[in-house]
Amino acid sequence: MDVNVTTPFKYPHKYNNSGSVIGEFQYYNIASNYNAWCDYKVINTSSEKADENSHYNTTNDNSSTNSSTNTGQSTAKVIDHVYFGNISVDxxxxxxxxxxxxxxxxxxxxxxxxxxxxxVTTLFALILHIVILALPFFLNGIVLCNTALVLGLAYLGSNIITTFMFSSGLLKMCTDICCRDERKWCKMTWYVTFVLQILVTFVFWIGSDFNMLLAVGRFFEGVLVFMVIVFWIILKRTYYYLERTWLNYEKQN
Known part of the structure; x- marks a missing residue:
């Protein structure tokens, strides 16, 4: 869960807007990581050559990304320009x-x-996190968007694997029969958080231009935080067995 605070510092350069159309997935990455925003334009997607007058900017339009004009031409709303905001800190x-x-x-x-x-996976995720935050100082434009997207997917995967390794490692420390229910409920809550983490990420990606989807994403993000808290409350009940396992290994070594 991100709680960003905007600083007075700026990135060393403005975003390099080119003729390439940036996708919603790439835009969400740079919007969430680099405090960026964008405006939109409507383009003619029909087979006929687009009239220059059919291209215009819109900044606050949350309407459908695809529509048809009175002349029968099909249009699509796409991202036009992207702008960096001040550097933000989570x-x-x-x-x-x-x-x-x-x-x-x-x-x-x-x-x-x-x-x-x-x-190992935690160290990999930590390095990825630092690299992603440093990208705007070395890359720009569509290269930045695509690189941030690929590294963002790798970061999501490493995050999930890390939480699995750490959580399952803790559960393997309390193998007593009296901890059976706690292990079962911890596994269930972890699987729910696993699904929610992926769902929230893609809802925010897809919904970067749709306020309704963003509201749904924030709701599921709240559920995700709640399930993480439930996981640790349940695991706390096994503290005695976790401590006993640790002390046994301490004596053996």
């Missing part, structure tokens, strides 16, 4: 969360292999 930065998980995985690596693998 006060609940993913980097801090990954750093804490990485430290925990290193300390728990001797307990089971899930934490060893988790430390």
């Amino acid at each position: 006060i609940f930065s993913d980097a801090l969360g990954f750093l804490l998980i990485f430290i925990a995985c290193l300390n728990l690596a001797k307990v089971n292999n899930r934490f060893k693998y988790g430390s």
Whole structure:
């Protein structure tokens, strides 16, 4: 969950608007990561050559992206220009969360292999996060959009794998029969958060120009946060067994 604070600092250059049409997926990436915004234009998508008068800018139109004119020509609303805002900082930065998980995985690596693998995926996710934030200082235009999209998908995957490794590693530390219900409910809540994380990401991507979809995305984001809290409340009930497993490994080593 991002809570961004806008700083007075700007990126070293303006966004390089070219003739290439930027897609909604690429735009959401740079909008969410780099505090960017855009305006739109309507283009003629019929087989006939577009009339220059049929191209115009619109900044606040949330209507359908495809329509037909009175002359029978089909049109589509596409992103025209993109603008960088001031650099924003997320006060609940993913980097801090990954750093804490990485430290925990290193300390728990001797307990089971899930934490060893988790430390690798966490480090990969942390590096990806830093690289994505630094991209506007080195890339621009459509190259920035496409690179941020590819790295964003890789970041989403590494985030999911990291949470799986860390969560399953903790559940493997409480294998007692008396923790059976807690393990079951923790697994169920993790799978729900896994689905919600992917759903929220793509809803925000697709809905970058549709306020209704954005509202749906924020609702599911709230459900996602709630399920994460439920997961840790349930896991807290196994604290005694987690501590006992850790102390046993400490004695053995």
